Amino acid sequence: MRFVGQRETGGPEVLQIEEGALPSAGPGEVLIRVMAAGVNRPDCFQRAGFYPPPPGASPIIGLEVAGTIAAVGKEVTDWQVGHSCCALVTGGGYAEYCVAPQETLLPIPEGMGFTEAATLPETFFTVWSNVFQRGQLSNQETFLVQGGSSGIGSTAIQLVSALGHRVFATAGSPEKCAFCETLGAERAVNYRQEDFVAVIKSLTDQRGVDVILDMVVGDYLPRELKLLKDGGRLVIIAFLGGSKVQVDFAEVMRRRLTITGSTLRARELEFKKRVRDELLNHAWPLLSQGRINTHIYQQFTLDNAAKAHAVMESGRHMGKLVLTVA
Numbered sequence: 393m394r395f396v397g398q399r400e401t402g403g404p405e406v407l408q409i410e411e412g413a414l415p416s417a418g419p420g421e422v423l424i425r426v427m428a429a430g431v432n433r434p435d436c437f438q439r440a441g442f443y444p445p446p447p448g449a450s451p452i453i454g455l456e457v458a459g460t461i462a463a464v465g466k467e468v469t470d471w472q473v474g475h476s477c478c479a480l481v482t483g484g485g486y487a488e489y490c491v492a493p494q495e496t497l498l499p500i501p502e503g504m505g506f507t508e509a510a511t512l513p514e515t516f517f518t519v520w521s522n523v524f525q526r527g528q529l530s531n532q533e534t535f536l537v538q539g540g541s542s543g544i545g546s547t548a549i550q551l552v553s554a555l556g557h558r559v560f561a562t563a564g565s566p567e568k569c570a571f572c573e574t575l576g577a578e579r580a581v582n583y584r585q586e587d588f589v590a591v592i593k594s595l596t597d598q599r600g601v602d603v604i605l606d607m608v609v610g611d612y613l614p615r616e617l618k619l620l621k622d623g624g625r626l627v628i629i630a631f632l633g634g635s636k637v638q639v640d641f642a643e644v645m646r647r648r649l650t651i652t653g654s655t656l657r658a659r660e661l662e663f664k665k666r667v668r669d670e671l672l673n674h675a676w677p678l679l680s681q682g683r684i685n686t687h688i689y690q691q692f693t694l695d696n697a698a699k700a701h702a703v704m705e706s707g708r709h710m711g712k713l714v715l716t717v718a
């Protein structure tokens with residue numbers, strides 16, 4: 393099969409098409425004929441050498457795919473050769489064939505093609521597990537996502553607003569802010585020009601928000617603590633602004649705040665299956681009804697994976713990037 397390989401770590405130019413043997417599906421796994429593969433920021437970190445695959449994962453880059461099942465391993469229930477699916481994988485997505493565990497397989501939402509479906513798993517698993525499981529967003533609570541125009545941010549805005557919550561976002565340009573607002577954010581704050589704490593407090597009677605999903609950290613963290621309501625939760629999924637900060641924990645204690653975070657890729661299959669099952673119940677119907685849409689900024693063929701990484705690292709994209717494979 394053809395896949396995107398790399399002989400060394402480095403910039404997007406190290407990515408190149410290579411040929412190798414088909415992977416095989418072990419017990420509980422399926423082999424997917426990949427039609428499209430989503431591109432995510434962690435793929436760039438892996439290419440550059442900062443995010444090695446966890447033990448047992450394919451060394452090939454790529455965390456999500458959509459396609460048809462070409463073979464099933466022993467002990468696979470519910471899925472058969474020929475079925476269409478999308479899947480969260482720990483690696484191997486940028487290839488013509490990819491192995492996935494049955495626990496992370498999902499049907500393609502009604503009305504969607506492979507290209508759109510390939511952009512779903514990584515952001516939906518991440519947003520669901522961090523906002524609703526770790527962050528415990530519930531009832532009429534309010535929500536802020538930093539980096540609202542990103543792949544993660546665009547999923548978070550749509551999913552959380554479709555479930556009836558007030559959503560705020562930050563982004564780095566007027567165009568990106570407008571994009572966030574069309575997705576369902578009540579107000580997107582251009583963090584280069586405005587103070588997100590002051591703007592969102594003014595829109596919430598000075599009360600702030602219940603849950604923040606953060607990919608920045610750095611100097612945002614003390615400001616985020618000020619923006620949280622008493623009992624609020626800050627959930628960290630990346631630290632694009634730096635991982636080391638000074639925090640006054642007196643405020644955390646006095647106002648009963650929670651600071652938490654998580655990574656997804658190396659988590660156990662039982663956990664991923666629970667997230668998959670909740671997504672099937674709560675998010676997939678919204679996708680099938682067209683109440684949540686995918687937003688693909690640009691698509692590339694597999695042999696143009698380097699161009700996709702260059703666009704992602706330019707930061708100009710809004711929504712998702714995707715590779716078409718077959």
Ligand SMILES: NC(=O)c1ccc[n+]([C@@H]2O[C@H](COP(=O)([O-])OP(=O)(O)OC[C@H]3O[C@@H](n4cnc5c(N)ncnc54)[C@H](OP(=O)(O)O)[C@@H]3O)[C@@H](O)[C@H]2O)c1
Pocket residue numbers: 431432433434514518538539540541542543544545562563564565568583607608628629630631632633654655656657704707711
């Ligand atoms: N922990 C996990 O399980 C997990 C899973 C998946 C992804 N992630 C992480 O989540 C992040 C987003 O992933 P992605 O694939 O969606 O990447 P992406 O589309 O490239 O998003 C990165 C975003 O960060 C924003 N950003 C950077 N500095 C900012 C700041 N100071 N304030 C507000 N926004 C800022 C950028 O927006 P502007 O141009 O507006 O600045 C951009 O939209 C990545 O860091 C990724 O590694 C974590």
